[in-house]
Amino acid sequence: MTGTDTVRDTTGNRLVGGARNEAERSVEAALTAIEPWRGKRLEYAPVLGGLQNSNWRITVEGTDTRYFLKIPGAGSETFIDRALANEAARRAGELGIGPELVHFDAGTGVEVIEFLEGYRACTNGDFKDVAIPRQIIDIYRVLHSGELLTVTKTMFDMVDEHLAQAKDLGVRLPEDAELILGEYQVAKEALLASGLDLVACHNDPMPGNFLVAPGEPMKLVDYEFASNNERAYELALLTTEMFYTEERINELVEAFYGRTDFGLVARVQVCGALADVKWGLWACVNQQLSSSWDFDYHKYGCWKLMRARLKMTDPRWPFWLKAL
Template sequence: MNKELLNVICDVMNVDESEISNIERLTSGMTNKGYVFTYKDERYIIRIPGVGTDKMVNRTQEASVYSTIDGLGFSDDIIYINPENGIKVSKFLEDTHVCDPFNDHDVILSLKTLCRLHSMKLKVDYHWDTYREFDLYDSMWQGQPSIFSDYEEIKNEILGLRGFIEENVEENILTHVDPNHTNNLITNDPKNPKAYLIDWEFASMYDPHIDLVCFAIFAFYDRERMEWYIDKYFEIRNQECSYDTRTKIYAYIATYGLLWTSWAEAKRIEGQDLTDYAKVQYKYAKDYLKIVQDRLGKKEEVA
């Protein structure tokens, strides 16, 4: 048993070492480490923020988000959260599994939770800024060039879509920002089908359609699956997806493909090799940039 970790758990739970047992490492995420432990016959998860996350996550804002959604049934129950160092303890969600992004049942349940969040139009005091994140991640490259020779050219073209995106944002509400399938836990009980949305560390006020993008590109959806996913979201919300709205979503795919490319390159420079992930995201950036340019060109021809 890791003595240092045990001390941390005892400190935040305010209990004696003898009361903690069965500490097990969870599969690490891309930004944090997680451990399961048992206290009084109940299981809990402690999150230990990873190296460099203090540059990317405002823990005070995260704590505020958990306060906002408390009692609404979206997430796991938070027992403890430290807004200074990001250590978090929550109750373990028993009898659940991680959402399979290619299982329609799982994905539809996750979409229903996402749609419920968006329909509530919750408010917090801070906004997500995509373009600030670009500046942050690029600054973490420490002056090193991208592994992609045309990165700067593609970046300039994608940043040029900003005006179109902002013209087509219909609302700014509490948005998860990182609802990828590993952050969706699906109940195993067929009598109580539900998806819980966990890890709200990036949640902020933003265009809710970004949540669709962040799920889909993390799951590596191809174009056919992407269309199905977008259509299903608007079907559940009983809304139409206009030509401009769909084009805006494609523009987000290009933008966030590039953003996560920049993030992955920053992590590579820090010593975590995410080259394969960067290549997938960069392909999204280039492919959907072309799709958006073609759609905007066709729109101009019709006009």
């Protein structure tokens, strides 16, 4: 038997004690800190996906269930309230729309949930099938119908937070940022004047956060950006992220609210522009926080802000604002 055989099992999983690099050492440190698993044989293997976090599949001696371990990426604490994310994830598990949460370390943000066997993460291609966003709306309906979370953080709080971060970090924004932010203020005043419809929101419809399996209900994961927020913003994030046509947006507004009219469509359209402002600023700030990202966040952020400006220059923009 070689030294390699003692630290790797027949499935290719790594055994605790055989870490070869910093990423694997961080996994082993996280696993050894979980009290109920101490003294047991633990195996781990990487799980692809996630822009910032390190994800791993965990096998624990003596259990039939495998687990999913998430280790937060460096700098992600700038944007994420770990206690709030844990609260939302626990509630989702209890409501049956997310996996069961089995461990959370408030100090490090390390989280362990059940590994959903047979499930896979959605891709952008999946969202071409209208059945997918309709399943998502069903999940949102369950999440939104529950009690409010302990923290309210609206899209305005998020945008204003990123603006402050951008100023503090000296982040370079597009030359037309002043125009975009001017329209943002107008939209903010109009929405606040109309009154916000606050519900518990997920706030992050990245395709990989939706898990599907044949014959099984869809599950929603990764509640790091969850908070109480405007109901329409949740749908606007989805329709904006997926580049849905106006015809599809109108269909989903009706599915989401049970009816459709110009006022509801206008609310989703305006919130869609704010979603691009929020995530555009987030990306520009994120790029400044670390030089190790294997992704051009600043380019992505500028593109998001450009798309927000495009919507704000739509001839219908003032009419959407008036209809709020």
